[in-house]
Amino acid sequence: MLSERQMMILRAVVRDFTNTGVPVGSKTLAKQLPIHVSSATIRNELAALEEQGLIEKTHSSSGRIPSGEGYRYYVDHLVKPDPLRPNDIDVIQSSLGGDFHKIDEIISQSATILSNLTSYTAFTLKPELKNSRLSGFRLVPLGKRQVMAILVTDSGDVENQTFDVNETVTGDQLEAVVRLINDQLVGLTLPEVLQKLQADIPMKIANYLQSPEGFLDIFGDVLTRAAQERFYVGGRLNLLNFSQDSDVDSLKSLYSLIDKTDDIANVLGQPSDKISVQIGNEMTNDALRNFSLITATYDVNQHGKGMIAILGPTRMPYSRMLGIVGAFREELAKKLLDYYRFYDE
Amino acid sequence: MLSERQMMILRAVVRDFTNTGVPVGSKTLAKQLPIHVSSATIRNELAALEEQGLIEKTHSSSGRIPSGEGYRYYVDHLVKPDPLRPNDIDVIQSSLGGDFHKIDEIISQSATILSNLTSYTAFTLKPELKNSRLSGFRLVPLGKRQVMAILVTDSGDVENQTFDVNETVTGDQLEAVVRLINDQLVGLTLPEVLQKLQADIPMKIANYLQSPEGFLDIFGDVLTRAAQERFYVGGRLNLLNFSQDSDVDSLKSLYSLIDKTDDIANVLGQPSDKISVQIGNEMTNDALRNFSLITATYDVNQHGKGMIAILGPTRMPYSRMLGIVGAFREELAKKLLDYYRFYDE
DNA sequence: TTTTAGCACTCAAACGTCACAAGTGCTAAG
DNA sequence: CTTAGCACTTGTGACGTTTGAGTGCTAAAA
Structure with a gap:
């Protein structure tokens, strides 16, 4: 069980680390936090958080970084999706605004948009066809x-x-x-x-x-x-940005993973109405160790449900990403309903 | 103008460097060469070759590596294609042996085979359709x-x-x-x-x-x-092996290059009956600076000519690669003639 | 005239040392 | 429970040293 203050500190650790990529220390936190306590107090709390396995040190005298469990706690209890930036709204509007002649074009374009917005790799999956005739x-x-x-x-x-x-x-x-x-x-x-x-x-x-x-x-x-479920992938090349010290082998296995429809389907998992976050260490695939996956469904009523997902480094700004995914699923559903309305009439 | 001995030395420099990747010095050469001369003599010859711009030093007291011009001279005058390894022959036979139902399948499969044989990236282009009706x-x-x-x-x-x-x-x-x-x-x-x-x-x-x-x-x-000319690419991921110190940017531009049909067509250049080698520094595209491109046509008689190509590091074993490309173009032509014979009859 | 031994010189790479900065845990006092 | 103070740890970067491979040049040998 965490105290209010511990939550506040954990949140700050995750936010700071996802922004800067640098392990965060007690002094930095003391300055940042809204409450007025000394760095020594923070140190005590950090020790408590570490005790619970939510944060860890990279070496014995370093600042703290979130552990897998820490990220989990953060996304489950502490994060709140950011509203979209005006700029992002523009991007969505203009990229999804045009006339499309096939569902697949919309879905594939969506993968591109999502990868542009996030600068990560994005997946989109068209509404399931199980009940189409x-x-x-x-x-x-x-x-x-x-x-x-x-x-x-x-x-x-x-x-x-x-x-x-x-x-x-x-x-x-x-x-x-x-x-x-x-x-x-x-x-x-x-x-x-x-x-x-x-x-x-x-x-x-x-x-x-x-x-x-x-x-x-x-x-x-x-x-x-x-x-068959049809996947589209956007921003493949963005994976290159996160391959630490050119670990070619894991990059290769990552790429062969995302090019196999079956494997990807497997990784994405079952659709659920909530937006779901999988942290690297929770995924079975070793190549994904340093990545996180955010998946969400979109709902086109009688035309079924589809899925969107983004794959980025575990160290990603979750609040912003959750905001983007949440907003985009709505936009996509709207767009598709429009499309079907026209097509069905 | 090079003396016989200088040619022999240049050949040895290129072969050694393409094999090991390490600048090669006079002592190593003296040991390797069939003739019996001292390292000092070699040093004199090396100085002469450097004078002519065929080899260069990485720093003032290092061994020599071939320059762009050196590679050019080597492929133009000194190299002789290796015969295929028995193992390679097997690979070709078994991968190209099956029954295909579309030309495109054969051509696309060829890109995969070529990339497997070379462990580089391969391109194949189907016979030109200009004169199909x-x-x-x-x-x-x-x-x-x-x-x-x-x-x-x-x-x-x-x-x-x-x-x-x-x-x-x-x-x-x-x-x-x-x-x-x-x-x-x-x-x-x-x-x-x-x-x-x-x-x-x-x-x-x-x-x-x-x-x-x-x-x-x-x-x-x-x-x-x-x-439209239709390209197939095999072994995309092999490019990752040659990106020195994870230069993400040039890798990205490389990938966007090979995914654009027009650009690739541009780089491959005009078909010619001879097997052609382009050394990195000779190509206009900066992303290809450290790569070489070997292209060759294959001839399917009245059905036109197509192209195959491999893209690998400038520091590649040219004799082996030229052997593979030369043999493969023949095999592919044979296979296609078989295919057309069946289809036309 | 060509080849070779010898030698001084250069430079990258590897290694150890050192100081520094950032951070920690712990103790004892507030 | 909080905090100041302090000893301790560790990554980082600057710096100097050594080592080894290789070079160019000179002068003698072939």
């Missing part, structure tokens, strides 16, 4: 042997893929297959479609194609891709 | 408002893009436009198509659509993208 399927013959499969969902997402047909398949056959798919599967959610694809569809298709496996593979492929 | 165009209505434009070339490339039609356009109108395009433009090379698009096509289309601008934009867009 198949609204159409086409097979378009392109030439001698190539066919393009196109899949459209009711949320306006389009996924396509070209493939080779190795045997001679007639246009009539293709049309029959397309009609079958559209009759049987349109209107179902994507997971439902995937399920049906395992069940009765193969037999029905066998009426029109002698070897339906190849086709089913393609269809399953493009379907999975459509249903 | 438009072989088909489709407009596929996807839903209330969305339409997908698909363009196919005779080399099997497919390019597509979805767009919104803002007014109510009937399926008949779309079909008429598609028929017009296919009648008038199929069989022409892509540059020819682009040219016609500026000339008489707009008027003809105006017969079917009241405001053809939007459509022409889309068509031009997807056409340009199809005709």
Whole structure:
């Protein structure tokens, strides 16, 4: 249990250290704090905080820096999100203000904006597609042997893929297959479609194609891709700013991490309505030891929920970052609702 | 003009320095060289080479390192490509052996292979499309408002893009436009198509659509993208290995350079049948000061020529790298000819 | 004329010493 | 409970020394 004064001191330690990067000592704190106590008193309190594992020393006679637990306590109990700076508001307005023709453009642009605002690396994830429905399927013959499969969902997402047909398949056959798919599967959610694809569809298709496996593979492929969570990353290069003393190896593993959709999904974790902060030492991945991750969901009502996140050094100004993430999720939700309203009408 | 012995010494200096990274002195050279002379003699020769600007000292009493001009002389006159290591041959065979369904897959995979072989960053560029021809165009209505434009070339490339039609356009109108395009433009090379698009096509289309601008934009867009040179990059992260003392800024500019197609095209320069080496100081871009670029074309007969390149530190083992690039261009050409043979038949 | 041994000289890198500044813990008095 | 005072610790940076690799030059040898 911390006293009021200890909280005040812990808050000051975190704020000072995240701003300057220098371990903070008792004298500095005594000057900074609103209360009037001597540095010796602060020293006693610092010792108490260290006792509880909230702060630590870099060497036996250094000032204090927050420990992982200290950051945790700070973000859980002591921090309060900063309001946006006027300048930041401008940036959001102007970058998100234009006309977009695809959801993906908005989401991808958002990653860029977030990374610009924070000067960290940002991730955005479009609203989950689990409950979007198949609204159409086409097979378009392109030439001698190539066919393009196109899949459209009711949320306006389009996924396509070209493939080779190795045997001679007639246009009539293709049309029959397309009609079958559209009759049987349109209107179902994507997971439902995937399920049906395992069940009765193969037999029905066998009426029109002698070897339906190849086709089913393609269809399953493009379907999975459509249903897959789609990540966008902004400000990749900003990671370079925080690689202490050019530790190339950990940088490399960091980059391979953020380029793998699965891994990132794993790290981001489950969506929750609150803005969540993960401190480096709390994350399983070793490459993230010196980083913190702030994640938040945004809510587009019946169109589902998406996620935004920023990845920066553990030593980041949390109040400002929480302010940015909090405000941006709202703006993004608004923008997307606008977009859907236009698209649905 | 260099004497035989001077050439031998320069070659030894470059080879030793590219291997060890340490400035090389007269004693080391005396031991290494096949001829039997004292270090003092070598010192005299080194002074002569320095006189000519081919080598230099890092400080007044250090060993010698090759200058930009020294590297140039070395690659122009002294180096001879190493034969591939058996291991490298295996890597190429197994990575390029499988079945590919798109040219782009082969080219992109090639960038990865090259970067693995060299542990540098590799670029690959698919055979130029300037003389490939438009072989088909489709407009596929996807839903209330969305339409997908698909363009196919005779080399099997497919390019597509979805767009919104803002007014109510009937399926008949779309079909008429598609028929017009296919009648008038199929069989022409892509540059020819682009040219016609500026000339008489707009008027003809105006017969079917009241405001053809939007459509022409889309068509031009997807056409340009199809005709555009397409780069693939492999081993991006390897650049991190050569950033001396974590010079974050130059690293960043390096990365933004290689992510911009236009800039890269610029740096790679014009194709030439010989394998070409550009030494850091010869390149205009400052971020490349400490790098060298080896580029080579590969030739797929009537299907045009493409390019491969590797970017590594100026201090790279040129003989080995030239061997790899030389061998790989052959393998790639063979593979592509195989691919086209299958596709064309 | 070319090569070589010898020698004085240069410089980076490694190392130890020293003083300094910032900070701590502890004690004893307020 | 707070604070002044003090001894103690440690990173940092300045400075001088030593060491080793390498150079240029000179004069003798080939």
